[in-house]
Amino acid sequence: MKALVYTGTEELEYKDFNDPSIINGESIIKVSASGICGSDMHAYHGKDERRIPPLILGHEVSGVIVEGSKKGKKVVLNPLITCGECEYCKNKIEHLCPKRVLLGMNRPVERQGCFAEMVLTPDKNIYELPNGLDIKKAPIAEPTAVSLHAVEIGIASLKKSLDKCNVLVIGGGAIGLLCALILEKIKKCKEILLSEPNTKRLQVCKNNLSSNCINPFINEINQNSFDIVFDTVGMEATRQSAIKFVKPGGSIIHIGLTQPSGTFDFRKATLQEITFIGTYCYTNKDFEETLNILSKGKVGDLNWIEFRELKSGAVAFKEIHNGSCSAPKIILIP
Numbered sequence: 512m513k514a515l516v517y518t519g520t521e522e523l524e525y526k527d528f529n530d531p532s533i534i535n536g537e538s539i540i541k542v543s544a545s546g547i548c549g550s551d552m553h554a555y556h557g558k559d560e561r562r563i564p565p566l567i568l569g570h571e572v573s574g575v576i577v578e579g580s581k582k583g584k585k586v587v588l589n590p591l592i593t594c595g596e597c598e599y600c601k602n603k604i605e606h607l608c609p610k611r612v613l614l615g616m617n618r619p620v621e622r623q624g625c626f627a628e629m630v631l632t633p634d635k636n637i638y639e640l641p642n643g644l645d646i647k648k649a650p651i652a653e654p655t656a657v658s659l660h661a662v663e664i665g666i667a668s669l670k671k672s673l674d675k676c677n678v679l680v681i682g683g684g685a686i687g688l689l690c691a692l693i694l695e696k697i698k699k700c701k702e703i704l705l706s707e708p709n710t711k712r713l714q715v716c717k718n719n720l721s722s723n724c725i726n727p728f729i730n731e732i733n734q735n736s737f738d739i740v741f742d743t744v745g746m747e748a749t750r751q752s753a754i755k756f757v758k759p760g761g762s763i764i765h766i767g768l769t770q771p772s773g774t775f776d777f778r779k780a781t782l783q784e785i786t787f788i789g790t791y792c793y794t795n796k797d798f799e800e801t802l803n804i805l806s807k808g809k810v811g812d813l814n815w816i817e818f819r820e821l822k823s824g825a826v827a828f829k830e831i832h833n834g835s836c837s838a839p840k841i842i843l844i845p
Contacts, residue, residue, distance in 0.1 A: 514627035520557035523825040531631035538579025545625040546571030546650035569625035573649035585640040590614040641806035656793035658689035682743035683707030711837030747773025759783035
């Protein structure tokens with residue numbers, strides 16, 4: 512099969528790769544579409560010790576089963592593979608399973624990813640494509656589940672009802688935009704501010720949200736103004752912004768992980784009782800609810816997604832890297 516293979520830091524090659532071989536309890540999916548995630552970019556930059564080249568990246572995926580128990584079915588994959596036996600899996604918080612692995616990762620266990628014509632995945636991670644969801648847009652299910660999980664955790668942390676809260680979303684990539692869409696269209700939050708410095712991407716957010724969207728380098732944001740801040744970028748600078756803008760007694764929901772370390776104002780966090788919550792992926796329940804949300808168009812028409820051919824995927828990575836890409840999400844089509 513053909514695949515877009517990560518061969519080294521900022522290096523991708525479209526080339527022949529071994530076809531996956533069927534094993535018991537798993538199926539081979541012919542990939543219809545696969546999305547580029549921020550974590551794929553971390554690997555591309557050589558900053559992810561779980562993804563060592565050579566490796567096929569990619570975990571946001573839809574396709575058709577070509578070998579397995581449900582051959583011919585159109586499907587969406589939950590790429591987070593868990594053991595099903597530990598206390599976390601048994602308590603329905605599978606995403607915290609200590610044995611979890613992800614498609615497109617080779618540490619601690621190798622799982623080739625979805626930037627390819629075919630991918631192998633456990634049957635328990637396969638969901639039939641719901642009516643109303645375009646198979647080419649379906650890879651957006653994974654980042655939508657991430658966003659839904661973060662929003663639900665954030666709302667649970669609040670000391671007053673969401674309709675009385677001011678909300679700041681830092682970052683207008685797929686996760687940031689989806690968080691804002693879920694808050695606005697599903698949770699009916701009235702006071703949302705989205706902050707995005709990339710002018711082209713900011714305009715995309717403005718086109719798809721009724722909420723106020725600003726460039727933080729042009730428009731000043733008042734300190735201590737927000738009951739909850741969603742940091743969907745996860746850089747040292749955005750964490751510093753989050754603690755600066757959150758109100759006393761407020762919450763910071765940390766989703767992005769671009770820079771895993773750096774300084775943070777723990778004095779304010781302590782003296783003003785700021786709640787800081789890290790969020791990772793989603794539960795199986797979140798993923799199922801996400802498919803329902805997308806099939807009913809509850810977060811809009813998703814026309815902000817941009818499609819590229821898999822064979823030109825290396826160019827897409829470069830454009831995301833240098834900031835010339837306006838689309839919050841690029842999906843690759845084999």
